[in-house]
Amino acid sequence: MRLRFQLPFATVALPPLALAGCIRAYLIKDTTGGKHLQEAPRLNRYPASVYCGVAWFLQGSSERIDPEGGAPQPLASTLLLGPQTRPWATRNPGPVRTFGVVFQPHAFHQLTGLPISALVDGLLPAQEVLPAPWRALCDAVRHAQDDAARMALIEDMVATHWRSSDGAQAADGADGAPGTRWMRALQAHAAASGLGGSLRSLERHARAWAGQPVRRLAWLSRAESTLLQARTDSEHSGQVPRWQDVASGAGYADQSHLCRETQRVTGHSPGELARGVDTDDSYWFYRLWS
Template sequence: MNPSTTLLLPPPELQGCVRAFISRDTTGSALSMAERLNRFPSTPLCTLTWFLSGKAITVEPEEGVLLGRIVASGPLTRPVVTFNPGPVRAFMAVFYPSAWHQMCGLDPGDIVDCFIEPSRLGPGWMEMAQAVLQAPDDGARVALLAAFFKPRWTPAATQPAASWLERLKEAAHAGAGASARSIERRFKAIGGQPLRTLRRLDRAERTLADVHVAAAHGELAWSDIAAEAGYSDQAHLCREVRAITGATPAMLARGDESFWLYRIWR
């Protein structure tokens, strides 16, 4: 039996707050040691993860840290690899950093490259997380999260922005003070990384989506993809993708099991 991995889009009332929910189940799958790895890219997004059963241990950049059964993580400035010693069932909620900034007591910039307990996020978060852990299925988990987030999150008055980067720009410009320096400080506090870095991540995310579409249609031409995405050449594309994901574009296109997140992301 192959592992089951599903990306669930948020209900309408959480669009602009939650980027996606992810359900992962490897029980009943005969995975090799290499296939039990989980590879995550650098990202400005924030995540809550529940290990409904099984465990995860960090491999890179720090080795041997056993993650808690419920763990929150902030933006990542470098690729992260974890390992499941055995079968695992996990559920993830992935948040836009601007929404995370609004809903809890920590700026994303305060927990860059960190894994923390939900209790640090403010009143009620740990109780909510425990309720989600005990929920009978993914539908019930999404419903609990929606009920918790709706009173804590105020959607933008305008139409939803096209990307997480545009949402960050709106949030950074909405604060007090209009100088370039004050906006840059707010941008880093909310996004966890400088604007220049976040632009690179945004471009890489869009490029990797193009790679998967092209690979699925048997039309993978690296030089064309690099040019369309605005990279100076194919080598520039490869350097950027490797820095952000820890892998070459060819490795990602090949779709080894440890790159499961890249296969479902859209």
């Protein structure tokens, strides 16, 4: 049975442990049911991220919000998402039913052959970018009978083509938060590829595998891990996070350093983000992902 995290209108489902070094998670949203679901948030806020993904709009549509106030950009019904270097937002004009899969970027590079650097900040029509076997998979996923069948199709493709022996699987399954595990997985992937474990060798290949410099990957990953852990600890203790202590425990120079990096990833300070997650339904992704 898959581990799931649920809201009334959205679900995160985790892959089998054997594929956790490749597939980060599945994300499902459905607001097409009764009136209470149709009134679910149509504005969707997302953080900057190291991950790649594919999203299927099975019913309804979505458009990207222009942060400068321009006209919204309609998005493809099968959408390829590259790593995002800044927070972003979309809007659903009406009820939607969506299914998405989130990949570790180095694994997505291996599976598709695409240079991840060409996908950074992209929200692209999947059928125009992916290689033929993946376009066929996209069609099969769209027409599958249910979400369980969609996951099975993706996992069959991944199990056939992903070389899990490169050490990334073991690294990602180790103890620690997802962001820091991911950086260890990338280093293991470099070492297993005969490139050595040095920062210099990792930097040379990080742009192809992950689309971004190692330094940016590191602060994105640390911010994700820190914010997830802070929210988890707050929920368990019932106490508002002490951000100075959170910053110290995560290795930031001080609270201001944590605030600057959180602003780069989410558009908000840690305190502002926590209040938004607790009170504003447009932050449902943050609520669910944590």
